[in-house]
Amino acid sequence: MTDKGFYITTPIYYVNDVPHIGHAYTTVAADVLSRHHRLRGRDTYFLTGTDEHGQKIQRAAMERGLTAQELADRTVVNFQDLWKVLGIEYDDFIRTTEERHERVVQHIFSKLLAQGDIYKGSYEGWYCVPCETYVPESQMGEGRTCPDCKRKLEKMTEESYFFRLSKYADPLLEFYEAHPEAVQPRGRYNEIVSFIRGGLMDQSISRTTISWGVPVPENPRHVVYVWFDALINYLSALGYPDEGGLWERYWPAVHHLVGKDIIRFHSVIWPAMVMALGLNPPVMVFAHGWWTVEGEKMSKSKGNVVDPFDMARRYGADAFRYFLLREVPFGLDGDFSEQALVQRINSDLANDLGNLLHRTLQMVNQFCDGEVPASKALHPEDEALCREAEEAVEAVDRALESFAFDEALKVLWGLVARGNKYIDETMPWRLGKEGDRDRLGTVLGTLAQTLRIVALLVTPFMPSTGQRMWQQLGLRGAPDKITSPAWGGYPAGTLVHKGEVLFPRIDLDLWQKERQARAEEDKNPKDPGDHEAEVTIDDFRKIELRVALVTAVEPVPKADKLYKMSLDLGYEKREIVSGIREFYPPEDLVGKRIVVICNLKPAKLRGVMSCGMLLAAERFDGKNLALLTVDRDMELGARIH
């Protein structure tokens, strides 16, 4: 590897998605590598972000009565929150709707257009008008129909800009022949090379049928196609092409972690784009596998999508991180199940690691008043453990050099097992009772040294666990600041602070029962109980509900829950007061079409007259609510029956 630096990226995630285990997987992996290399003193940069352009976003926004930007602003938070919860420490988070990105997309487009790597042509394909998408030959249904809506496809010709990918087939092959490690794992490398050998077609990179994207500077009727736009984030985030930008420092020492579904974009189109810019292609694209859930493919319709927030809350972020990287070799597909996660927690985290720390500190407390004594003469078994620890440090480094997270963790747990065995062999409790202070001190000191190394090695994988071990061992500073995990860094005479166990064992019977109870509850939701007496249709008709547009929102003074909202009903304007301030910022409300009761008797709230009431759904616990809106365009004042 180059010592130029270590630039690691995740894909930028599409804001239309809800974060799931796949997003968490890639990002945790990148975080571990980033933390690890940083700790080894390497110049490291970690980038993640979101992809916010494109037709799907545009349509999803319309369906929810938002602008595309509003939708993006709202959902980007899902990702940023998840990264906080999972302890992800990125250096930068880029959004493709940021000015710093769009500017670079336009710059690159213009540059490539000027030098002839982009040209104007026409795109011909089979188009589904209702779905507004082109359908490739391979995905068509019987008799040229749309795979989604089953309707007939139409042949369409559209003006489009093309990237001259064909020109880069040979340079790409040359590059890959010289750098067989540039696409990993090996199987993917073979696929990519044989794909390129089959010849490359120029790529359509602009659309005139959609508007949510970066406009082509030379021809604003066109919007840059979302993939061309998105890939550029890896450079735009580094301040390309500005002089003195980070890209000069980190390019091409970039390592792209991607799912196997998007490897072609990253190892064919993207390197070609980069070559067209006169830069060297990325040093590595690593395609990891996919997760199934309980043996089945994950899908929204099956309802088996794993929610990383839920896993982190229920089992802890560190345990979840550990499981993802330990269970399956990076690059292969894996299967997720809560059962397997719980087993890992119990056997690896609780029994092996947590218990090793716990029993060691317990003996320090019990036999040495909480103070780790100085080591005296070393016996062969002490030296063996020391050697083992030093070898583990090297082996973990080596494994991570090839992104073999599972190997690294196996090595580390081998050291933990050695520690447990060492205790059984040396029997420090017997030394304590027999009063062999010297030997006891040496044994406990050796264990403390070992645990210190374990904490350091564990930290990139499980940052808060490393921190907790550090603290319990009574060490100063922080494990994510120590750059060389050398033996002997544990000072004699240190007072330990034995605290709560790192990972409580999960009682399997109890866990099963709780799980069943949860499943039951999902099937038979709890009755909230606040039911009303039966009403007739005439009773209901007395309530006049209409569609209203929110035109202005301002807080009511001295009332932290209230807004004064100006509404437009089409035939008249009026003001209402509403207690939704803690759930919606004003800018989220203005422009929304909501549902109001118009014939409610006006009332004065905090000195402000309220002429009507809006409708919202409230969660059982009252901790959130959602406004009622209409699900398609509707004239103001429309009556609701």
Next chain:
RNA sequence: GGCGGUGUAGCUCAGUUGGCUAGAGCAUGCGGUUCAUACCCGCAGUGUCACUGGUUCAAUUCCAGUCACCGCCA
């Protein structure tokens, strides 16, 4: 159909350029221990190394074929 990969213990997988009784973890059984989160340590296993044939003193490892599964072929 073309190219590539995989098939090893109940489960998940390691097996470097062919060579000592084929390994690890988990799960199972038995024993030890009591500092510890009923934890840890030790021992015990079971395998026609997919199938058939070939090369070789020797093949899980190399070669050919068969079967099964998987990936890529915009």
